[in-house]
Amino acid sequence: MTMNNGAGGRRRPPTIHDVAREAGVSRGTVSRVLNGGHYVSPAAAEAVNAAIRRTGYVVNRHARSLITGRSDSVGFLLTEPQERFFEDPNFNVLLRGCTQALAAHDVPLLLMLAGTEDERRRITRYITAGHVDGVLLVSSHSGDPIATELREAGVPLVACGKPIGIGSKVSYVAADDRDGARDMVRHLLAQGRRRIGVVTGPLDTPGGVERLAGYREVLAEAGVQYDEGIVVSGDYSRASGEAGAERLLDRAPDLDAVFVASDLMAQGVLTALRRAGRRVPQDVAVGGFDDSPAATAASPSLTTIRQPWDRISSEMVRVLLAQIGGEEPAAVILPTELVKREST
Amino acid sequence: MTMNNGAGGRRRPPTIHDVAREAGVSRGTVSRVLNGGHYVSPAAAEAVNAAIRRTGYVVNRHARSLITGRSDSVGFLLTEPQERFFEDPNFNVLLRGCTQALAAHDVPLLLMLAGTEDERRRITRYITAGHVDGVLLVSSHSGDPIATELREAGVPLVACGKPIGIGSKVSYVAADDRDGARDMVRHLLAQGRRRIGVVTGPLDTPGGVERLAGYREVLAEAGVQYDEGIVVSGDYSRASGEAGAERLLDRAPDLDAVFVASDLMAQGVLTALRRAGRRVPQDVAVGGFDDSPAATAASPSLTTIRQPWDRISSEMVRVLLAQIGGEEPAAVILPTELVKREST
DNA sequence: TTCTCTACTGTGAACGCTCACAGACAGCAT
DNA sequence: ATGCTGTCTGTGAGCGTTCACAGTAGAGAA
The missing domain is CATH 3.40.50.2300 (Response regulator)
Structure with a gap:
């Protein structure tokens, strides 16, 4: 009496051979069914699929990869x-x-x-x-x-x-980082803000560069003077946002908005603003980027740009x-x- | 003139055969070197390693897995x-x-x-x-x-x-969830807190159960009356912490501490306490659990239990x-x- | 010497699959 | 009848590795 598949015995898993025997066809036919089913008669295909179900066959990816050269991962x-x-x-x-x-x-x-x-x-x-x-x-x-x-x-x-x-x-x-930044800055302008600082991302990243570019473009289009003094850069970390906001407040106490290139940095900005006694959004509006969980977790919750x-x-x-x-x-x-x- | 390994041509990667030929030994010897080097003479091992370096050989894991039955992943x-x-x-x-x-x-x-x-x-x-x-x-x-x-x-x-x-x-x-909870509650007691609420984790998780157990044990040891009214449970989410703290304040306005079963929930607790006008830690002390980034991100930063x-x-x-x-x-x-x- | 033991080496034979090929058979035109 | 085309099927070979086995050589013991 041979051991069955049931609990207790670790048994050799069924191979394509077993399936072929069970279905009464050849290995080749089973393989064709497995790989798209072209050049297989409906009857054979059905028999193979039934045999696969009965035996619980699962393809051995190593054997397949060995010959195809693909790893399928x-x-x-x-x-x-x-x-x-x-x-x-x-x-x-x-x-x-x-x-x-x-x-x-x-x-x-x-x-x-x-x-x-x-x-x-x-x-x-x-x-x-x-x-x-x-x-x-x-x-x-x-x-x-x-x-x-x-x-x-x-x-x-x-x-x-x-x-x-x-x-x-x-x-x-x-x-579209640039376009997102444009939307945010336009939004800030529409709220009547004119003195808009920026905390950029690292300027060796496309996000850092593009978001800043969008900011500059919209300012130019709106006829607002670009002031390099209120552009500072961070590294996307919370701490760098906090430090950046401090530098901004230091250089431009009349700031009425900050566009921050990530929500996490924006959280840091909020902390710094609170410490400086500025109310958000009454005194200073803050715009983030990413729409990460940090945006809703922050208080006040962050207006931000959702990345899809x-x-x-x-x-x-x-x-x-x-x-x-x-x-x-x-x-x-x-x-x-x-x-x-x-x-x- | 055959194509070389250099840039431009995708070439068949070297196999154990190539290494064996290059080293002047057999496949078996190369295989033994690859798998621990037992029963291989120093000279042969050196020759094989040199050949591997020269050819840039990397073992084909699919072929290996096919025969060993292991996937090594x-x-x-x-x-x-x-x-x-x-x-x-x-x-x-x-x-x-x-x-x-x-x-x-x-x-x-x-x-x-x-x-x-x-x-x-x-x-x-x-x-x-x-x-x-x-x-x-x-x-x-x-x-x-x-x-x-x-x-x-x-x-x-x-x-x-x-x-x-x-x-x-x-x-x-x-x-050791229970022991961690014990440490935290003992710490709160040592600060003079006596009315200590709890926001537990889900009570179908070991963390939820054990941390609550630790709390009860220490209270009992210290002779502090256990009050089921100031035990609420959350689901480890920020929002559930916020809701939990509101329930606690509602039931026990004289609360002077909260032990929260996760830092994330503790963030929510802080939010609720701030909204209720309680100062942390002056009015209410808050202890978290996990020592996740949320602990340092919170303001005030969270006393917590570090999980290793x-x-x-x-x-x-x-x-x-x-x-x-x-x-x-x-x-x-x-x-x-x-x-x-x-x-x- | 001869025997035994140990360290080392080479050689098929698998592992489970896909691929190329050849053959069978039907349908249709020649 | 013959050929051609297309669909369908089975078979052998081989992917690159490990494993079991057989075999060799050298050291030490009898």
Whole structure:
């Protein structure tokens, strides 16, 4: 009496052979059913599917990968220093969105952290050895060596946010930072604010540069004098927002609004303003960017620019899978949206 | 003239065969060097290593997995509903810690999200088919069907926090919640507080239950009357902390302290107290739990109980790998630490 | 010497799958 | 009849690795 599949005994899982025997067809036919079902008669297909159900067969991806050369998995690569990963809520929603979008295609996601030089080397080897078919890259800072390495190795790659200094021919998906900034500054002007300070993001990131550019454009269009003295830059962290607001208040006590390039920094700005005795929004209006949880958590809640993170992640996955499928790299720019809350 | 490895041409990566030829030994010897180097002469080992360096050889994990039956990867499985994943900063540090600890063993981490029933089924199939060697499970709520399924399928499993209602024989790593709660309540008593309210976590989670138990124990030891009226429960979210504090103030206006089972809820408590015109810590002291970034971000900054997340993640990985290696399941309880800040 | 033991090495044979190929059969035109 | 086309099916080969096994050589014991 042979041991059955039931509880108790760890049994060798069914192979494509078992399914073929069970269905009364050959391995080849089962394989064809598994891979799209072309050139398979309806009767055979039905028999195979029934056999798969009966045996509980699941394809062995290692065997498949060994011969196809594909791994049917993609990497989610984070090259940020740790603190950013912790502090920035955007990473979470991006990671979650990508995982789900990939799961819909039955593609597992490998999380990869390249903080140190050592990790970077190991991960590069892993990726270029073909253990993933493509990479979703999250790294805002420029000159990322791993990005260029991967690109040169011909690994399908999609970046989140426009990579700078890496040349073209690399796919990316980004929100329309400049347009979002324009919306916010126009909104502040519409509230009657005229003395609008800025806390920018790091100026070696596209977000930092573009959001500042949008601010300048709208000011110019409105005929408001641009004053470099009320432009300070931060690093997207809460603390840098706080420090930035202090510098702004110091230089321009008559400030009546601040446009902050991230919600997290805006939280810091709120703290500094409160400490300085300014009321928000009565004395100073504050506009954030991202519409992260920090925006609603802040008090007063932040007027901000929503980045469409759900769409960003699904587009990243779409573009990456297309590229793995042989299509050319592509850039996707997604619109943002002004969300009005208490701080303006 | 054959195409070289240089830029431009995608070339077939070197195999163990190529390395063997280059080193002047057999496949078997190369394989032995790759797997620990036992029964290999120093000369041969050196020749092989040199050949590996020259050829840029990287082992093909699919081929290896096909024959060993191991996948040399583990899954990080999240069964929480979405909002918790987003809001709770602990997940981030846990995920990061696990990824790094695994990377040190050259084991990739697959991120798996089982929110819907559909996802749950697909992921169960994936895991039980042997596509990962083990699972790191993050799911605080009890009666998780996936956990029991995996356990019954014999998949090595390590939970974060003690799983309830799943029977024994499942490994877990947890902070000493009860002891942490005891420390905090003792601290509040030492500050002269006597009317100490509680906002607990969900009472179907070990954290929720244990932290409340610690509170009751210390009160009893100190001879302070336990008053069920000033015990309310939340769901670890900020909003539930806010609501909880309102209920507490309503029932006990003479409250002089609140022990909150998470920093995030404690933020909500601070908001509610401020709105009610209570000063923290002068009128009411607030103690949190977790020592998450929320603790320092809050104003006033939160006195809290640090959970050793870095150790939790590294222990989870250690126990999981041991179990994959054939060891028996194990439970690990790690000590917590009181961190004093402005709120008490 | 001869035997035994240990350290080391090479050689099929798998692992489970896909791919290329060849063959069978039907339908339709020649 | 013959050929051609298209759909469908089975078969052998091979992907890159590990594992079991057989075999060699050198050291030490009898």
